[in-house]
Amino acid sequence: QVQLVESGGGLVQPGGSLRLSCAASGSIFNIYTMGWYRQAPGKQRELVAAFTSRGSTNYADSVKGRFTISRDNAKNTVYLQMNSLKPEDTAVYYCNAVVSGLSYWGQGTQVTVSS
Helix, strand or coil, X not given: CEEEEEECCEEECCCCCEEEEEXXXXXXXXXXXXXXXXXXXXXXXXXXXXXXXXXXXXXXXHHCCCEEEEEEHHHCEEEEEECCCCHHHXXXXXXXXXXXXXXXXXXXXXXXXXX
């Protein structure tokens, strides 16, 4: 079993910044990929940013140049630095990890961008 715990969401004004954290615990010896997804009301869950199995990064076009994914392997934690936030970034953000062929999700953290 793998547990993912997100933190760092909140309310921010347009143009502001937030940093999300996702701490992984449990049987995480074979993490294949790890990243962030989001789901806005009435929309499908979509990829935001992720580390691929080769260690490279993958970003949604809508966040390129504004969001940065990073990780601290010693802490088993992945971060999402979000800059220049827009109202359309409002969503619940979920951490995802694929471990030994199984996909795990965190509980989600709300990000609201509004003036």
